[in-house]
Amino acid sequence: MAKTDLEVHDDKPLTIAEFEAIAKTKLKQQVWDYYVSGAEDQISIQRNREAFTRLIIRPRVFRDVTKIDTAATLFGKEYAFPVGISPSAYQKLVGGDGELDVARAATGRKTLMILSTNATCSCEDVIDAAGGPDAHFWFQLYVSQNREKSARLIRRVEAAGYKALAVTVDTPVLGNRINERKTQLILPAPLSLPNMEDTDPDRSKKPSLNRELLQATNRQEADRVQEAARERGLLNDPSLTWNETIPWIRKQTSTMKVVVKGVMTAEDALLAVEGGADAIVVSNHGGRQLDGVSSTVEALVEVVDAVKGRVPVLVDGGITRGSDVFKCLALGADFCLVGRPALWGLAYDGRRGVEMVLDILERELSRTMALSGARNLQEIQRGMLGVERRDGFGIAKL
Numbered sequence: 001m002a003k004t005d006l007e008v009h010d011d012k013p014l015t016i017a018e019f020e021a022i023a024k025t026k027l028k029q030q031v032w033d034y035y036v037s038g039a040e041d042q043i044s045i046q047r048n049r050e051a052f053t054r055l056i057i058r059p060r061v062f063r064d065v066t067k068i069d070t071a072a073t074l075f076g077k078e079y080a081f082p083v084g085i086s087p088s089a090y091q092k093l094v095g096g097d098g099e100l101d102v103a104r105a106a107t108g109r110k111t112l113m114i115l116s117t118n119a120t121c122s123c124e125d126v127i128d129a130a131g132g133p134d135a136h137f138w139f140q141l142y143v144s145q146n147r148e149k150s151a152r153l154i155r156r157v158e159a160a161g162y163k164a165l166a167v168t169v170d171t172p173v174l175g176n177r178i179n180e181r182k183t184q185l186i187l188p189a190p191l192s193l194p195n196m197e198d199t200d201p202d203r204s205k206k207p208s209l210n211r212e213l214l215q216a217t218n219r220q221e222a223d224r225v226q227e228a229a230r231e232r233g234l235l236n237d238p239s240l241t242w243n244e245t246i247p248w249i250r251k252q253t254s255t256m257k258v259v260v261k262g263v264m265t266a267e268d269a270l271l272a273v274e275g276g277a278d279a280i281v282v283s284n285h286g287g288r289q290l291d292g293v294s295s296t297v298e299a300l301v302e303v304v305d306a307v308k309g310r311v312p313v314l315v316d317g318g319i320t321r322g323s324d325v326f327k328c329l330a331l332g333a334d335f336c337l338v339g340r341p342a343l344w345g346l347a348y349d350g351r352r353g354v355e356m357v358l359d360i361l362e363r364e365l366s367r368t369m370a371l372s373g374a375r376n377l378q379e380i381q382r383g384m385l386g387v388e389r390r391d392g393f394g395i396a397k398l
Ligand SMILES: Cc1cc2nc3c(=O)[nH]c(=O)nc-3n(C[C@H](O)[C@H](O)[C@H](O)COP(=O)(O)O)c2cc1C
Pocket: 034, 035, 036, 048, 086, 087, 088, 089, 116, 117, 118, 140, 168, 261, 283, 284, 285, 286, 287, 288, 316, 317, 318, 319, 337, 338, 339, 340, 341
C-alpha cells in the first residue's frame, strides 16, 4: 500500500521492545527460546524489569541543559556513553557475523563489548573486527575444571589484546532452564566455539556437556555426565572460591584487570573487593541462573553501599530504556550492560541493528538527563530517585 504524506515513520523500530518483537518473528523457535528464557518460573527476569517501574525519577529543572555529556570512564578508557554489551553465547545463531558484528557495532559507537568464552568467533577475530586493541574490550571467562586449559585461554586473550577478564561467578552449574530442557540447543554443524579447546570432532552434533548435565533427571545420570566432563575438562569448575580463584587468575595475567560478574549481595561484594577484584558486575545472569533472586537494581543498592567507590560497579539485567540506565547510575552504578537487547539488534540487521539499539539507549539516556537536569553522569544523583510510599501517599526519597 502506498504511503501517504502523513506517514513519515519508515517502520524502523524505535524502542528495544519493538526490536524484541521483530527478533521473535525472525529467529527459529529453538533459538528464540534459548535467548529469551530464564530459569524455572522466570520470576527474576520479570523482577529485573518490574524493579525499574518502581523507581520514580525526581527531575530538576531550569538548569541549562544545552549540552549533555554522557562520556564514562572505566579503567582509564573513555567510552562515549555508559552502556556496553554483556557477554552472551553463540551469537552467530542470532544472525549476521555474530560476535564480529557486535564488535563492529560496539567500536562504531565507542563502547565496551565483553566477549563470551562460548563465542562462535575467535577472540582474535573479534579484536580484529573491532579495529585492534584500542577497542578496550573485555573477555568473559568461565573457569574450566582443567586449569591448564583456562590458563592457556587467559594467555591467549591477553595476547589478543583484551583489557580485562570478567570472571562469571554465578554459574557453578547451569540454572534450571525448562525451555532448554524441552528443546535442547545443539550448535548446527558449521558453527563452533573457537575459544574452547575440545578434542571431540563430533562436538557440534551434540549438546554440550553442560546441557547434558541440565537434562539429567537423577543423581546417577548427573554423576555420569559430570565424570565424563571432568575427564575432558569441559565443565565450569564448581569448586571456585574467593580465597583461591582470584589470586590464581591474577597469577595468569600481568596486564588484564580482573572483574567479577554475577555478584548479588553486599557480603560477596566486600569479599570481591577484599580479594582484589578490580570491578564488580552486579548481575543475575539475565534471570537464567538462580530463579527467585532479587532484581539486579535492588541488589545494586547494597553492593554500591558496601563497595563505597573502591572499585567500579557495573550492572546488567532487564535494561531496555535509557531511563533504566539513568536509574542505575542514580543508584551509584558506574556503567551498565545489556545482553538480550544487543541480540535483538543483531537479529534485526547485524551490525547496523546493534548500532541502532545502542543509539536508542544513548538518545533515551541523553533525553532523560536533559529532562532531569543532569548535564553529565556525575550530576545523576540518588536524590533524583524515589519509590512510592507503601505506608501513606507520595514518594519516599531514596
Ligand atoms: C542467551 C544468553 C547467553 C548468555 N551467555 C552468557 C555467557 O556466555 N557468559 C556470561 O557470563 N553471561 C552470559 N549471559 C548473561 C549476560 O551476560 C547478562 O548477564 C544478561 O543477559 C543481562 O540481562 P539482559 O539480557 O536482561 O540484559 C547470557 C545471557 C543470555 C540471554
